[in-house]
Amino acid sequence: MKKVFLIAGFIILVFIIFLIFLQKPNQxxxxxxxxxxxxxxxxxxxxxxxxxxxxxxxTKDDVLRINGVPLSTTTNGxxxxxxxxxxxxxxxxxxxxxxxxxxxxxxxIFDSYRGTYENFQTAYGTPDLxxxxxxxxxxxWQIFLNQxxxxxxxxxxxxxxxxxxxxxxEEFLLTLAKKLNLSKENITxxxxxx
Amino acid sequence: xxxxxxxxxxKGLVDYANSLLNLRQGASLALRGAATxxxxxxxxxxxxxxxxxxxTFSIATxxxxxxxASEVTTTPLENTQDISNLFNITGATQTExxxxxDALSLGLSFPGYKKNFTASxxxxxVFEQNLTWDGGSVNGLVLAGNKITVRSGLSQDKLKYTILxxxxxxxxxxxxxxxxxxxxxLRQADxxxxxxxxxxxxxxxxxxxxxxxxxxESFAESVSQFLLNRNFSTECPSTYSWMLNNVFRETQ
Numbered sequence: 357m358k359k360v361f362l363i364a365g366f367i368i369l370v371f372i373i374f375l376i377f378l379q380k381p382n383q384x385x386x387x388x389x390x391x392x393x394x395x396x397x398x399x400x401x402x403x404x405x406x407x408x409x410x411x412x413x414x415t416k417d418d419v420l421r422i423n424g425v426p427l428s429t430t431t432n433g434x435x436x437x438x439x440x441x442x443x444x445x446x447x448x449x450x451x452x453x454x455x456x457x458x459x460x461x462x463x464x465i466f467d468s469y470r471g472t473y474e475n476f477q478t479a480y481g482t483p484d485l486x487x488x489x490x491x492x493x494x495x496x497w498q499i500f501l502n503q504x505x506x507x508x509x510x511x512x513x514x515x516x517x518x519x520x521x522x523x524x525x526e527e528f529l530l531t532l533a534k535k536l537n538l539s540k541e542n543i544t545x546x547x548x549x550x
Numbered sequence: 551x552x553x554x555x556x557x558x559x560x561k562g563l564v565d566y567a568n569s570l571l572n573l574r575q576g577a578s579l580a581l582r583g584a585a586t587x588x589x590x591x592x593x594x595x596x597x598x599x600x601x602x603x604x605x606t607f608s609i610a611t612x613x614x615x616x617x618x619a620s621e622v623t624t625t626p627l628e629n630t631q632d633i634s635n636l637f638n639i640t641g642a643t644q645t646e647x648x649x650x651x652d653a654l655s656l657g658l659s660f661p662g663y664k665k666n667f668t669a670s671x672x673x674x675x676v677f678e679q680n681l682t683w684d685g686g687s688v689n690g691l692v693l694a695g696n697k698i699t700v701r702s703g704l705s706q707d708k709l710k711y712t713i714l715x716x717x718x719x720x721x722x723x724x725x726x727x728x729x730x731x732x733x734x735x736l737r738q739a740d741x742x743x744x745x746x747x748x749x750x751x752x753x754x755x756x757x758x759x760x761x762x763x764x765x766x767e768s769f770a771e772s773v774s775q776f777l778l779n780r781n782f783s784t785e786c787p788s789t790y791s792w793m794l795n796n797v798f799r800e801t802q
Contacts, residue, residue, distance in 0.1 A: 445732045
């Protein structure tokens, strides 16, 4: 009788391990580091060329040629993310490729070399969407869907720029907004403090 | 939370108290020195006179203090007060308004700090009873780039600290300093100043996590420490220098 229980227990254990194995994503995530990448130091200088790329058109080769060699690269299935250094060690620019074509990119801006939010409004009109971070900062994202541009701003300075393939609001909210944790509602607007 | 907060209420305040004690010691020594060489009758007469003066002062302070205390607890002001056209305070008692004004004056004496509040809309500071956020009690809250909400009835020290910490959050939103703030570098340079989670140690939730996240809270905490902790420059020299050069000096 004891033997039967042992065998049954063993079979159940093997079955559980099998189930866990089945649930694991079959995609492999790999990361490569590059130590030769040049790290920008000057906050006042335009250090990045992500604004010269075209999401939906630029290939990985274009990205490497125009924006240089990334600091590191992560590949997850057909999606590759290139990480680029900025003058602040705590922030990195990213370029996300799908099947080796730029899907979107995010550029950190440290000075006024990309203009002000007012400049964006003058050029592109009223933004189509105002989105909020679901995490920790009070900046807002203003999205210009037809131009494939999003700016993170305090309504004066540009803090980050999102470059993406022009798309509909529904499409944007379903894909990029989710990916970047952006929401139409200001869920956690700010921090509780002592 | 409160325990942590009290720890975080700073050596700065302790040091401040110590410095006052030192001053008093100095005064007493000076008095003793002045009395040397004078006759014993003169010393007795001086002692009695000083004693009477002290008694009178104590009685006056006691009754004056009682009056002030009752004003604080029973007559909250509903009207909006203005501090140099930069801050509008609502729902505060006269004492709270004075404390906020004192705290902000510390910051506003630095041109870089002041610039954050002169270049944008005035900040509204709203006092609320039983302030909560995300289900928990909090002493202060920044809901947008131009509003600070503060719990009513905080002690003067806590209120000063809370207000200055919250203005640190507003500075994040109002300028470019935060983008150039590299917490990784500062943690490396001042390792003893930061908790294992990465927060500046004086932040009340430094060991449990919380608030708006590590860099945001450490930045805001550094602003309050810069202004309140007299030993900040020696305890956390790199963080202090960074704050001085990027937030408090005019050339930011």
